[in-house]
Amino acid sequence: MVTLKMLAKELNVSISTVSKALNNSEEIGEETVKRVKELAELYNYKPNKVALSLKNNKTKTIGVIIPNILNRFIAKVLFGIETEAAKHGYNIITCISNESLVKEKESLQLLASGSVDGFILSVAEETQINNEIEHFKQIIKQGLPIVMFDRVAHDVMCDKVIVDDFDAIYNATKSLIKEKRKNIAFISNINDLSVGKLRERGYNKAILEQGKQEPLVLKIKKKKDDHQKIIKNFFKENKTIDAIVAADSSSGIIALNTAINFGLKVPKDVSVIAFASKSDSNHTLPKLTTIRQHAKAMGISAAQMLITRMQNLPANPDVKTKIVKTSIVKNKSTL
Numbered sequence: 368m369v370t371l372k373m374l375a376k377e378l379n380v381s382i383s384t385v386s387k388a389l390n391n392s393e394e395i396g397e398e399t400v401k402r403v404k405e406l407a408e409l410y411n412y413k414p415n416k417v418a419l420s421l422k423n424n425k426t427k428t429i430g431v432i433i434p435n436i437l438n439r440f441i442a443k444v445l446f447g448i449e450t451e452a453a454k455h456g457y458n459i460i461t462c463i464s465n466e467s468l469v470k471e472k473e474s475l476q477l478l479a480s481g482s483v484d485g486f487i488l489s490v491a492e493e494t495q496i497n498n499e500i501e502h503f504k505q506i507i508k509q510g511l512p513i514v515m516f517d518r519v520a521h522d523v524m525c526d527k528v529i530v531d532d533f534d535a536i537y538n539a540t541k542s543l544i545k546e547k548r549k550n551i552a553f554i555s556n557i558n559d560l561s562v563g564k565l566r567e568r569g570y571n572k573a574i575l576e577q578g579k580q581e582p583l584v585l586k587i588k589k590k591k592d593d594h595q596k597i598i599k600n601f602f603k604e605n606k607t608i609d610a611i612v613a614a615d616s617s618s619g620i621i622a623l624n625t626a627i628n629f630g631l632k633v634p635k636d637v638s639v640i641a642f643a644s645k646s647d648s649n650h651t652l653p654k655l656t657t658i659r660q661h662a663k664a665m666g667i668s669a670a671q672m673l674i675t676r677m678q679n680l681p682a683n684p685d686v687k688t689k690i691v692k693t694s695i696v697k698n699k700s701t702l
Contacts, residue, residue: 516529540612622639
């Protein structure tokens with residue numbers, strides 16, 4: 368393997384000169400920088416990252432912990448993180464908690480032992496249910512910054528990137544009210560998550576402000592339950608439903624399909640809006656009207672916040688929360 372020493376010997380300059388030239392130091396003349404880089408390229412020289420991290424106490428690596436790789440939204444956030452990190456010369460190491468508190472803790476401990484300079488993460492479902500946050504606080508005490516996205520622990524003093532879940536569902540419900548819908552239902556299978564609770568509150572506020580109906584809420588509690596059967600029974604028990612606002616994509620898609628199976632016309636008889644992606648709406652007929660979270664933008668923002676934090680520590684101790692605006696993308700499932 369080619370080393371700095373070998374390059375320096377062939378160029379008849381010092382090792383320090385070669386190192387500075389490769390890092391574009393203003394101390395080195397343009398001609399010398401050119402000679403050094405041409406020879407480095409000829410020999411396909413790569414810096415020893417382990418040695419650099421030991422010298423600089425920096426790994427140029429970001430640890431990313433996500434709860435579920437199969438979630439399309441989270442996968443897009445991850446794409447945004449990786450894209451922005453690469454722009455700044457950072458690599459990422461991704462761990463999956465699979466919604467487990469234990470796995471989340473293990474991932475943090477594993478990567479915190481010299482593998483990364485900071486973390487971007489979305490909190491596991493089990494962590495939120497148990498309201499356990501001490502492991503996050505311990506990591507921050509070690510000097511490793513954390514940026515949380517989407518599902519966050521509000522009592523942890525760290526930077527966060529979120530959407531306004533309350534406002535998003537509130538506005539979606541208001542749009543259904545403007546359609547003159549009189550019996551709007553809310554369906555969710557993410558009741559235990561902070562985002563799910565905020566979305567339900569947004570629905571309740573819009574309905575109570577309307578004052579013409581009581582909130583009609585279906586919470587699907589267990590992942591192993593037959594969601595299709597539960598939503599089908601919900602329609603049977605509430606025959607006057609004329610609109611659905613769903614906290615998650617699967618509930619929205621199942622509700623739309625169930626309405627059609629009951630012989631209802633969408634959107635003439637029933638309107639449906641759900642938190643979902645463009646690709647979700649492309650797989651429904653009629654196309655689902657969606658609340659778009661702009662996942663890639665969220666990932667880019669999270670990476671930018673963490674990189675700024677890592678480069679400026681401890682200059683700016685004030686933590687920030689960035690809110691990425693949602694948007695309603697109207698399709699054929701609403702009037």
